[in-house]
Amino acid sequence: MKKVFILFMLISLGAELSAQNRVTWIWYPGDFEVWLSNKMQNRRTERGAFFPPFWRMDNHYVLIDFHKVFDVPSEEQVELYVEGQFNVKIDGKGISGYPRTITMPAGKHKLSMKVFCQDRVPAIFVKGKTVVSDSSWLVTYEDKEWIDASGKASDQSGTNWLSAGSWNFDSPSVPPSMFALATAPQSPVKVEKTAGSLLVDFGKETFGFIRLKGLKGNGRVSVYYGESKEEALATETCETLDHLEINAPVKKDSVMNLTKAFRFVNVKYHPDVSIDSVSMLYEYLPVADRGDFRCSDAEINRIYDVSKYTFHLNTREFFIDGIKRDRWIWSGDAYQSYLMNYYLLFDSPSVTRTLLALRGKDPVSSHINTIMDYTFYWFLGISDYYLYTGDKKFIEQFYPRMQSLMEFCLSRRNGDGLMEGLPGDWVFIDWADGLSKQGAVSFEQLLLARSLETMATCSKIVNDQEGATKYEKLASNLKAKIFSTYWNEQKQALVHSLVAGKQTDNVTRYANMFGIFFDYFDEQQKQGVKQHVLLNDKIQKITTPYMRFYELEALCAMGEQKHVLLEMKDYWGGMLKLGATSFWEEYNPSKKGAEHYAMYGRPFGKSLCHAWGASPLYLLGKYYLGVKPLSPGYASYVVEPVLGGLKWMDGKVPTPAGDVKVYCSTKEIRVQGVAGAGVLRIKSKTKPSGDGLEVKPLGNQLYEIGIGQNKAITVRYSAL
Structure with a gap:
């Protein structure tokens, strides 16, 4: 299958922004993302049947107005390339026909283009010497112009113009409509051939198009895919398959129409059909790793490497949930992918593409993915995106969509001002046996409070002072209500829910662990939650990597890196001991054999390659190497390395201005800083030392050392 390779890597937001003036295809912001997500998410099949998403799908605007004012030094010829029907104007005067080249006169002139396209996103590529299309053009989907009886155009239109x-x-x-991911041929590591059958093993979880070479004869060929050998052999219950009818008197090759996830492929064919070989075209988004981690523990290194591979497999047109089953954009899954991305790839376009595809268009008629908590994760994703990248423009462009989504959420509160599931709302939280979703669940209130804080921050960025005041007040009042209604002093925890206005007896981990890294608890409450919830085996355990992500983050935030390291080795290491080559959607050590593959009432329903399984990327970068932004875009940042029982670790964390490199042993720390104002914080039995360093004691054996811009420092210390 011929694939068009059109991607190159933008290694940082700085590279992305510096490229604004290059000539490129442009469109209405967010429209390409919506169009592409529609194409991708409607490729899902189950046993050959079309399986569309559960939620409303929006579309791009079909008629777009583009314009920009240029100061042209001298007359120049300008080439026009357009996706759709179009007209062209210079200084408001139309040019007849569909010109492919226009003459732009010298001086200050306004070039306008209006494009209609139904099946693709209206887009333009304008190429002259100085007159080029880039993100500085202004666009709108309704120009709100009118002409009076004299033929004069209006002087004022009220049009809302956005940057392209x-x-x-x-x-x-x-053009954008030709987008395709890259592909590379790969061969299997093992093939078992029997009469009328080929069982092909590619050695590890993978994704792409199966290619059958040398097909000849007449009859049916069936391809059964399996993330496990058992699934590929289970022709009646495997999740995905392909059938093709062969009528080939001479040998030919065939590539399947749709990508699939698999490690094993079971090819069965009619006795009158022959096949020379089976191979694949591996499909991928070509983005390079910038983050890295190595340490003294070989098992942790293996966990990190498999996490990287898992994450890459699920980094496609967008950050998706898993490569076998859904291949949809789920907001909760994507939120974790954003965080992993900041510590491995730092690919900002993948984050913004995913955020825009999830948000879609107004009016808002349901929660994102129909899930209440997934709507709130969308707001949290924007908060983190701004913190890690410092990209104000994204917020300025899409603040109105944030407002309308938040107003939808606020309109669905109960009489006590709390979020409670209404008809059409899916309250998900996590896959957990017997987890109640009834009443007003405390977890949802914490997510809403953090989302309101995000709105307040973004209101200030766009100079909406009225909005900032409103959202700050709502957030403050809700946080007070959370503690007055859900905190149980005897249990030293937030209870799970309120039903009919009364606390339930149940305590779960969810709201309590989020309250820790949201920093909503005082120190006494944190210690209470740590002992009575996080380290309490009587509280229902979490079995999904999805929520283990947050549970381990909360423990790391409480300084429990030694405990978390053992948990990673037990949980992720447990999957590796079972032969996992990518990390799973769910792992329960008590299950045996093929039980591990079952989920959703189906023997092979579980995804064995799920994005949320790659969370060690984030945990090891943020809480062991200890690199965190303190202000947007790493204008200031902190490095707080914690060995957590390791003898040494060595790695790097990407930022917009380069990579922060950290080496830490029990006696020495080396840090290579970037352009921002960095600070190293370490605990040491003795006062740290180093050439030319100013060491500031903070008390309790904690010390702070400045990291000069783009400077390297070496610190001698004695680890606790």
């Missing part, structure tokens, strides 16, 4: 959207479509011959 773009990505990396920098060739006029490859």
